[in-house]
Structure formats: structure tokens, C-alpha cells
Amino acid sequence: MHVDTTLERASGVALWRQIEQHLVSDMEAKRLTPGMRLPSESELAERFGVNRHTVRQAIAALEDKGMFLVRQGLGTFVHEHVLDYSVGRRTRFNENLARLQIEGQSELLASAIEAAPTQTARALGIRAGQPVVRILALRSANGRPVSLGTHVFSAKRFPGIAERFAALGSVTRALEAEGVADYVRKHTRIFASMPDAEEALHLRQPRNRPILVTESVNVDRTGVPIEFGIARFAADRVQLVLDPP
Amino acid sequence: MHVDTTLERASGVALWRQIEQHLVSDMEAKRLTPGMRLPSESELAERFGVNRHTVRQAIAALEDKGMFLVRQGLGTFVHEHVLDYSVGRRTRFNENLARLQIEGQSELLASAIEAAPTQTARALGIRAGQPVVRILALRSANGRPVSLGTHVFSAKRFPGIAERFAALGSVTRALEAEGVADYVRKHTRIFASMPDAEEALHLRQPRNRPILVTESVNVDRTGVPIEFGIARFAADRVQLVLDPP
DNA sequence: GGGTATTTGTTCGTATGTATT
């Protein structure tokens, strides 16, 4: 992994700072990538030809800067990039990522027209059994899956919403095309659970890691519900940040 | 499980409604408790002496009312009581439960004075290494653990906060006693993870079920940070509801 | 469930060079 592990002794730069710089270089050169486990402290000490304490000091400095994650009994890991996903009155996937200067992608996995189950109907303010359009979409950032979203709309009001979404890759723009200039969140519920096989597959995460789930209702300017959404986030890669409070 | 499974035929009451009533009685009598798996549809059908479709109709009715959770390939489960925990600008544990007409309890598990780690210091707006008071508290509702909370305060500003909390059982009242008339949330971050041994023990939940974690900063009227808090919720028993949106 | 190997966490002690007083 390390191309060159020679340190300069008596150079005026502390050995542990040289090791720190080494590790930073490894990350910049992608020899160390997020989630990767570092060699053990003992092994690093041997490679660098220093005492284990000296390696520990370098690692501690980088942990303090949030670049490493050290776990007793397990090892030291390069910190995964966690995405701060902002949740508030105006939650928009693409705007959210744009703010972080990340390009987001939306992929339509499936869509169907079906009869509204009770809970969904209540959220949308329609009668149970009325036809609804259900969209399943995978959201990615930098090629990594971020969330698996289910979006449900009244099929009467938005019969062509699935095609709009497929073409535009955005709920906001699909709704715009259907004449909804703006919408806001009326309700958000957050919980956590373990993913089923399909969710784990789409989110590319192990089944024994949790997912964060949000259920939300968006309403138009007049307060009429237009979308009921369920978003499943890979909890290891995404944190929700509430704004403004 | 079922004490009596005889149904009255040609009684004017549909068989599936009688079965539905049977199941409700079982829940009221605690023969069926939250999280418990029902016998399979076939087995129930045999016990009641009806066709499986008849049992399905009764289960579907109760699922629609949110009392059962039916999962294909797994079985039917009595829905766990989930607590809707409201999160917003003014999040207060006791007020939250009072709104649901539940009496909450707070138990001080531990408190200590220690040097502030970098992240904590940043949240509280003090220098790393400054002394802080750390409180570990278990929150319960109806005798069931709801959340395990860590609260960190500046030891300079609130030297006696741990004793106040121990006596009053509430962060809000402890802060009141220290002269903080009001406080609001400035920041909330939500994520999910798996519990460690201690967390699972306190929350009385298995280690393979996830926990919901919120990190928050509360500020006083002048905007000065006064508390950094971490709350760990048993995800199977608590959902977070954002208010107003 | 118990035992073992691995890995990090912690605490001793010792020594040396550098900057400050």
C-alpha cells in the first residue's frame, strides 16, 4: 500500500508528523479509500521503523480531524463520507446534493398503477382503493446509492407522472411539468429498520446494517396532498440534518 | 393461545367478524402481545373450523386498522406499540409524553466531569479540553425504556447541573433551576446504527435491532449553546415525528 | 458458549533533544 515508508530522522520534523503526512498522501492518492481498514498499529510501526506509540500519535491526530475512525479490537478505518441530507419544509433531492456540490442521479426502477391501501389513501386524502401511481426510484451520489424512494401520487390527478419522472429524473420537475409550481412538506416521520433483501441489494449494503426511513407527505400551495413518499437511506452513508431547527 | 374457538354459524354475524372479535379479545386479554407472531393462517383456519380465506379476511381487517403486520413468507405479527416522539424547535421529553398522555420517567445512570473532546467542544462553543459535565440518563415510558440520553454541559457555567437533574428528573427543570428560563434547538442530526452492548442492555433490546440516534445542540435565548445531547432510541419502539413540518 | 488470536487502549518507565527562563 505504501509506496515509500522511509522517514527522515533528525530532520526537524517530528516522525509522527511525517507519518501523518504519509497517510494523508495515501488518501489523496486513493491508496487509502473510505471504509478501508488500515494495517494494524504494530504493522505500521514495523513498516515505518518506529515504535507503536509514534504511529498511534499520527493516527490520533487524523482521527481528531475526522479522517479516521478507530475501533478497539477491530482496527482503524478511513472514515466513510457521510452525506448530510437536509430535511425540512422544502426537501429536494437534487438541491440537497447541489448544495454539497455533488451530482445526484435518479434511476426509475419501476412504476405501477394500483389501488391505494388504507394508509396511503389517508396520507393522500383520497379514498382507499382509488387508483394511485407508485414509483420506485434509486437515488445515487457520486455513483454510490443514497436512497431508495417510493413515491405515490393520485393517478387521477397525475396520470402521466411516471413518464415525466423517467424523462426528467426529478420529482420536482415532473410535478412542475404537471402544473405543480411548488410544494412543501406537511409531515415527516423518521424511523430505522433493517433492510430486506431487495433494499439491501439496491442500496448495495449488507443486510445487517440499518437503514433510515422517512415517510413524508408533500402538499401543494393550497394545502392539498399531492405526494406520499417513503425514502430508505443507507444509514452508514447518510445522516439527516434538520433545518432550520 | 385461544381459549375458545367455537364460532356461531348462521347467527347473523359473519364468521370472519367473529374471528376478528376473537383476535381482538386475545389482544385485550394479553394472550396476544405486541411483536408476537400469530399461528399461520392454515393453522388458525383449522382451529376455527373455517376456510383459510375466512381467516384471511379477519386478519386483513385488523391489518387495515394497524393492529397486525402481515409479511409474506414470514407470518402475521401483532404490531408493536410505537411511540411518536416529536422533534422540533422545542423538544422536551416530558412534554412529549404528556401530549400522548403517558407518564415518563427519567433515571440518572451516571454523571462525570471530564475534558471536552473536540467535537463536543465545537458543539458547545468552548475550547477542547475545557471541563464539561456529562450526564447519562435513561428515559422510560410506561415502564419501557424509550431512550438513552447523554447530555453535556459546560462545567464552568453549570457546575451543579448533575445534582439538579438527579433531584428534578428533567433537563428542562434542571436548567430552569440554574437560571435558564428557556432554550431551543439550534441543530439536530439524525442517524441510525446498531447498539453496543451497554446501549442494548439499557434499552432492553437485542443487539441486532437498530437504534435511532439524534445529536442536538440547544441554545439559550441569546443563542449561546448550553447543551449538547445525544439521544439513542429503540427504533422498534420509537418513531420521530418532525414538527411542524 | 468458551477459548484463542488479533487489535486497539492505557499506563508504567526511560531517554533525548529543544526551547525557555
Added chain:
DNA sequence: TAATACATACGAACAAATACC
């Protein structure tokens, strides 16, 4: 120059957490 404080570096031993069989 001498005394002192501090950062750096090494060595050894044990504790605690975790994974694996």
C-alpha cells in the same frame, strides 16, 4: 551557563473489545 519545561521517541506489559473457530 544552569535549571526547567516540554515535545518526541522507544520499550514493556496488561486491559478491553472483537472476530473466529
